[in-house]
Amino acid sequence: MKQDTKIVNAGRRKEWTNGSVNPPVQRASTIVFDTVKDMKNAIVNRANKTLFYGRRGTTTTFAFSEAMTQLEGGAGCALYPCGTAAITSALLSFLKAGDHLLMVDTTYEPTRDFCNKILKGLGIETTYYDPMIGADIKSLIRPNTRVLFLESPGSNTMEVQDVPTLAKIAHETDITVILDNTWGSGIQFKPFDYGVDISVQAATKYIVGHSDAMMGTATANEAHWPTLRENSYLLGQCASPDDCYMALRGLRTLSVRMKQHEQSALKVAHWLSEQPIVKTVLHPAFKECPGNEFFERDFNGSNGLFSFVLEDVNDSDVDDFLDNLAHFKMGFSWGGFESLVLRVSGLDRLRTAKPWTEKNPVIRLHIGLEDVDDLIEDLRQGLARFAQ
Numbered sequence: 001m002k003q004d005t006k007i008v009n010a011g012r013r014k015e016w017t018n019g020s021v022n023p024p025v026q027r028a029s030t031i032v033f034d035t036v037k038d039m040k041n042a043i044v045n046r047a048n049k050t051l052f053y054g055r056r057g058t059t060t061t062f063a064f065s066e067a068m069t070q071l072e073g074g075a076g077c078a079l080y081p082c083g084t085a086a087i088t089s090a091l092l093s094f095l096k097a098g099d100h101l102l103m104v105d106t107t108y109e110p111t112r113d114f115c116n117k118i119l120k121g122l123g124i125e126t127t128y129y130d131p132m133i134g135a136d137i138k139s140l141i142r143p144n145t146r147v148l149f150l151e152s153p154g155s156n157t158m159e160v161q162d163v164p165t166l167a168k169i170a171h172e173t174d175i176t177v178i179l180d181n182t183w184g185s186g187i188q189f190k191p192f193d194y195g196v197d198i199s200v201q202a203a204t205k206y207i208v209g210h211s212d213a214m215m216g217t218a219t220a221n222e223a224h225w226p227t228l229r230e231n232s233y234l235l236g237q238c239a240s241p242d243d244c245y246m247a248l249r250g251l252r253t254l255s256v257r258m259k260q261h262e263q264s265a266l267k268v269a270h271w272l273s274e275q276p277i278v279k280t281v282l283h284p285a286f287k288e289c290p291g292n293e294f295f296e297r298d299f300n301g302s303n304g305l306f307s308f309v310l311e312d313v314n315d316s317d318v319d320d321f322l323d324n325l326a327h328f329k330m331g332f333s334w335g336g337f338e339s340l341v342l343r344v345s346g347l348d349r350l351r352t353a354k355p356w357t358e359k360n361p362v363i364r365l366h367i368g369l370e371d372v373d374d375l376i377e378d379l380r381q382g383l384a385r386f387a388q
């Protein structure tokens with residue numbers, strides 16, 4: 001089955017939909033049983049999409065979890081109230097006191113904070129590595145290294161990692177490979193084809209796609225699924241059936257939305273690259289982007305999120321540029337139908353394996369589904385203000 005057909009059909013088993021196109025929202029804390037035998041059956045099957053107790057899920061959450069497994073591959077998908085909960089639960093599921101974690105330097109800021117604050121307190125040591133390290137990752141592996149965490153492309157600066165090489169080396173010593181695949185979104189990057197053991201997504205972004213719900217997913221291969229499922233459950237993780245419904249509804253249009261995000265973002269990125277006030281465009285599909293060769297080799301395409309570096313300009317002029325854009329709203333998110341902009345801050349503090357030496361302002365854009373010519377015109381007027 002081709003991907004677009006899969007996206008339409010994923011998770012729509014009659015057991016979950018009860019005959020309608022979409023599954024009804026089944027809200028429940030409590031499931032009631034008629035007989036002791038039914039109750040005992042539910043206990044035996046409680047980890048396998050069987051109604052047992054609200055925290056273990058309902059038919060709506062089962063439908064979404066199954067849909068994500070069909071989309072990303074793997075053996076099963078655990079659901080969380082947000083992407084951050086998916087990341088922290090995946091890490092906690094495979095790390096214990098005394099273990100060592102290799103974390104990509106370009107990771108999402110709250111992931112880094114979790115390592116530096118919570119994991120450190122639990123006696124788990126983190127080493128940050130250059131996203132471009134490739135086969136040299138070997139030199140950082142210790143006898144107690146248990147997890148290699150990747151995020152590709154990297155948050156805000158977009159470095160693309162050599163996932164298969166990193167995964168292959170990690171597996172030589174039985175290290176679990178976890179990837180934050182939010183940018184790849186399950187359609188632009190297929191994690192299990194490249195050696196990833198667990199693919200985490202902030203489904204809050206492109207899966208939900210409409211900026212109106214939070215959701216996290218962690219999809220695991222056969223070997224890692226039982227541990228991930230059980231440990232996430234023990235950590236008390238679950239997702240609301242209403243939000244799973246929203247995520248499923250978003251998922252149905254993921255592919256068509258993504259094609260438009262990709263096309264418009266590439267047009268804006270190319271236009272920006274020709275503007276004298278723009279120093280560099282940080283977009284995985286651009287040759288200048290570190291790891292572009294891995295993007296070309298491993299990805300099916302790009303999306304609406306990229307960054308650019310301005311020439312040396314005044315801070316107040318950057319504020320003025322951002323304050324006066326008409327179509328780009330400022331917000332700490334991406335993946336919805338709307339365009340967003342923010343100034344990336346703290347890169348000098350957030351890159352420790354390989355210091356960020358660029359002094360000029362970095363601007364991150366999410367290109368939404370508006371007419372791309374309106375977006376370019378908005379940016380044209382905004383950039384023109386620097387010259388005034």
Ligand SMILES: Cc1ncc(COP(=O)(O)O)c(C=O)c1O
Pocket residue numbers: 082083084085108155180182183201202203204214215216332333
């Ligand atoms: C790459 C990446 N991973 C994870 C997250 C966390 O997702 P959530 O906000 O749903 O916790 C985000 C949110 O911006 C993100 O950009």
